[in-house]
Amino acid sequence: MTEPIAGTAAPAQKASFFEDLIDIFFQPADVYRRRETGSYWPALLTVTLLLAVFTFANANVLQPIFDAEWSRQAALAAKRGGGQAAIDAMNKMRPMIETGQKFGAVVFVPVFIFVLGLVTWLVGKLFGAKQTYHAAVMVVSYAFMVRVIEAVLNGIQGLLMDPASLTALTKIQMSPARFLDTESTNPLLLALLGRVDLFTIWLTVLLAVGMYVTGKISRGRAAAFGVTMWILGSLPALRNGYMAM
Numbered sequence: 001m002t003e004p005i006a007g008t009a010a011p012a013q014k015a016s017f018f019e020d021l022i023d024i025f026f027q028p029a030d031v032y033r034r035r036e037t038g039s040y041w042p043a044l045l046t047v048t049l050l051l052a053v054f055t056f057a058n059a060n061v062l063q064p065i066f067d068a069e070w071s072r073q074a075a076l077a078a079k080r081g082g083g084q085a086a087i088d089a090m091n092k093m094r095p096m097i098e099t100g101q102k103f104g105a106v107v108f109v110p111v112f113i114f115v116l117g118l119v120t121w122l123v124g125k126l127f128g129a130k131q132t133y134h135a136a137v138m139v140v141s142y143a144f145m146v147r148v149i150e151a152v153l154n155g156i157q158g159l160l161m162d163p164a165s166l167t168a169l170t171k172i173q174m175s176p177a178r179f180l181d182t183e184s185t186n187p188l189l190l191a192l193l194g195r196v197d198l199f200t201i202w203l204t205v206l207l208a209v210g211m212y213v214t215g216k217i218s219r220g221r222a223a224a225f226g227v228t229m230w231i232l233g234s235l236p237a238l239r240n241g242y243m244a245m
Contacts, residue, residue, distance in 0.1 A: 129215030
């Protein structure tokens with residue numbers, strides 16, 4: 001007997017928008033069924049606002065991480081042949097980049113959600129999904145509530161941890177990379193382990209659940225979709241890790 005698809009499930013009970021912002025962590029399938037044909041704008045704007053607020057609030061407490069990562073990238077640029085000129089060029093760009101990190105979430109988050117929605121929709125087609133682009137953006141928008149929780153936790157860690165220990169972004173990640181020395185560990189291995197992160201996996205699972213519900217595919221295909229999305233999302237990090245070797 002073939003496995004029933006999400007479209008055969010009974011409709012979920014009605015709930016308010018704010019209830020769905022909480023239910024996405026506990027009953028994501030029900031949220032996606034309720035919101036499949038509704039507007040994605042409330043969720044998209046809410047996560048954008050929350051991430052913008054927490055990004056700005058975290059800027060000072062996480063400054064040691066930015067400083068360490070900046071120094072690491074500057075040294076890498078000089079090592080690749082740029083020398084002091086490359087470091088000077090990066091230092092000129094630094095004020096603009098820091099400003100963008102503090103205030104850029106208002107622009108970058110919606111753009112990223114729309115782009116990830118497009119990737120989600122296209123990859124879903126490889127697995128026979130019937131998901132619309134509208135539904136894909138809705139799924140990504142609600143799934144991004146995970147990143148809000150991550151931002152809150154990052155801020156708490158920045159406040160409680162010794163600034164001297166904030167030597168890399170991996171030091172506040174919920175991944176095995178957190179426990180490795182940034183300077184001595186192979187950069188490619190560090191990048192790979194950094195992708196085995198609680199919030200990255202959680203977000204990927206929510207995308208897979210959303211594909212199962214709105215794409216009307218089997219659980220097996222939804223799981224394969226999730227693995228594919230995780231691999232695709234790992235490629236930029238792995239490339240950076242390889243380039244840093």
